[in-house]
Amino acid sequence: xxxxLANRPxxxxxxxxxxxxxxxxxxxxxxxxxxxxxSPASHATGAWEFGYALDGRAVxxxxxxPGRDTLAGAPRAADQECGLCVRIWDPGLQLWRFTFxxxxxxxxxxxxxxxxxxxxxxxxxxxDDLVRWIFSGIRRESFHWRSQxxxxxxxxxxxxxxxxxxxxGAAAAAGDLDQQ
Amino acid sequence: MGSAAAAGSQAAAAGARAPxxxxxxxxxxxxxxxxxxxxPGREPGxxxxxxxxxxxxxxxRLNATRxxxxxxxxxxxxxxxxxxxxxxxxxxxxxLRLADAVASALAAPRFVVVAGGDCSILLGCLxxxxxxGRCGLLHVDGHRDFYHPGNYxxxxxxxxxxxxxxxxATGRGELLLTHWPVVGKPLVNDDDVIQIGDREPxxxxxxSLDRPIARWxxxxxxxxxTAEVAGRALGHLRHQxxxxxxxxxxxxxxxxxxxxxxxxxxxxxxxxxxxxxxxSPLIASGRVAxxxxxxxxxxxxxxxxxxxxxxxxxxxxxxxxxxxxAGKANT
Numbered sequence: 001x002x003x004x005l006a007n008r009p010x011x012x013x014x015x016x017x018x019x020x021x022x023x024x025x026x027x028x029x030x031x032x033x034x035x036x037x038x039s040p041a042s043h044a045t046g047a048w049e050f051g052y053a054l055d056g057r058a059v060x061x062x063x064x065x066p067g068r069d070t071l072a073g074a075p076r077a078a079d080q081e082c083g084l085c086v087r088i089w090d091p092g093l094q095l096w097r098f099t100f101x102x103x104x105x106x107x108x109x110x111x112x113x114x115x116x117x118x119x120x121x122x123x124x125x126x127x128d129d130l131v132r133w134i135f136s137g138i139r140r141e142s143f144h145w146r147s148q149x150x151x152x153x154x155x156x157x158x159x160x161x162x163x164x165x166x167x168x169g170a171a172a173a174a175g176d177l178d179q180q
Numbered sequence: 181m182g183s184a185a186a187a188g189s190q191a192a193a194a195g196a197r198a199p200x201x202x203x204x205x206x207x208x209x210x211x212x213x214x215x216x217x218x219x220p221g222r223e224p225g226x227x228x229x230x231x232x233x234x235x236x237x238x239x240x241r242l243n244a245t246r247x248x249x250x251x252x253x254x255x256x257x258x259x260x261x262x263x264x265x266x267x268x269x270x271x272x273x274x275x276l277r278l279a280d281a282v283a284s285a286l287a288a289p290r291f292v293v294v295a296g297g298d299c300s301i302l303l304g305c306l307x308x309x310x311x312x313g314r315c316g317l318l319h320v321d322g323h324r325d326f327y328h329p330g331n332y333x334x335x336x337x338x339x340x341x342x343x344x345x346x347x348x349a350t351g352r353g354e355l356l357l358t359h360w361p362v363v364g365k366p367l368v369n370d371d372d373v374i375q376i377g378d379r380e381p382x383x384x385x386x387x388s389l390d391r392p393i394a395r396w397x398x399x400x401x402x403x404x405x406t407a408e409v410a411g412r413a414l415g416h417l418r419h420q421x422x423x424x425x426x427x428x429x430x431x432x433x434x435x436x437x438x439x440x441x442x443x444x445x446x447x448x449x450x451x452x453x454x455x456x457x458x459x460s461p462l463i464a465s466g467r468v469a470x471x472x473x474x475x476x477x478x479x480x481x482x483x484x485x486x487x488x489x490x491x492x493x494x495x496x497x498x499x500x501x502x503x504x505x506a507g508k509a510n511t
Contacts, residue, residue, distance in 0.1 A: 092273050092276070093269065093272050093273055093276070094276060094360075094361045095272070095356070109262075110261035110262030111262055112262060112263075112355060112356050114355065114359050116359060116364070116365075121355060121359075123262075123354065123355040123356070124262040124263075125262065125263050125264035125265070125329070125334065125354050127264075127334070127335035128329065128333060128334050128335035129329075129335075130329060130354065132355075150329075152329075152330045153328050153329035153330025153331065153334075153352065153353065154329070154330065154352070154353070155330050155390075
């Protein structure tokens, strides 16, 4: 399947593609879930890998909870997620079109995304609610992501999930530097 | 730099220069995307309005120097993915095309008259006008058009953008139709909006305002007169320091006895004469950058009775711009 992936953004929309393209590579994730009933948060770890695709017109990623390192060669359980995200810059809409295809629970999610200031905001309308997935604090070695939901048309948002991502190998490299 | 951004830069370079009398451009925006289907399997006929108005001589009556006709977008009755707004994706695409046309006309500089179409065209009009900087909104409409997911049950039915255009323009609602290239969000600040002519007195319930905006409902216009309300609106613009506004005219501000051929007719409302008298001093003030006219549905006017009256009304309102020998605009 070598035609799926690409090494660089398409030249025509390179600046836009790089909004997500800068995330290309493998990341370790630390995930916190905030239940809607106010019960204590729960935690998990996973892996998130991004790459250019479709002649550089798209950025795709694979979201895994837990990551392969945690599985240590064991098969992934049926309810453990391994999902695919596809992001395509649409020049006619001046937006990203986004789909998430989950394999564990059959989730299929459509969203639209734009860079707003220093965040990339993805949104879908779901019934009465607006749901946003937001990338923030993007650095070479780390970024943050959060999922939030509004039942009031965007006036107020409730945090559902938060992710801290570190580039795989970055923590080890930082540890190496600390020891020098 | 893309064509949209290039047009924006041209417009920015042009600043808020007022066009000379006689320099009117008509943009035909044949949209029905923001309306409900009138019956299962049928499309609203508002998309035909620009063609009908041009056939009735709108461009000649306005002495238009240029006509731009946008392609008709495809209408879908079913939900599009990721949005609870009917035709939300297509509305954005059409709005961006319209924004390019408006920005280009304003940069010329020409006074632009956008012939809709349904009220969702407001988004493209403002997105284009805003590329040259701050631009207020005179929203002349029989309804507030303020539905957004915060004030109605968005899960129960698909939303119609023609009932949401003021909410979307002020940044309320889905990202899909509230965040725009060059401009960002919102297209217009609440404080830069004037609403004239709505007949919905309730301040609570679905579609209600969540904060005050400058507003003169139709009852005020009928009681105090068009000249008085136009004067108040211009006074508000001066107070806000707004030298430049977009004028949105939903023809459902007319009483249903004057114009029943709209999606949501109502009463009380204005007569054609009153509407012309209301718009004329606003346009003559020199503060109006362009005008969008919406909601006429030729399918509801099979005898073609109302199109000539609409054209007469617009020609009367725009007389100071349409005439090459018109006098200098006053403020």
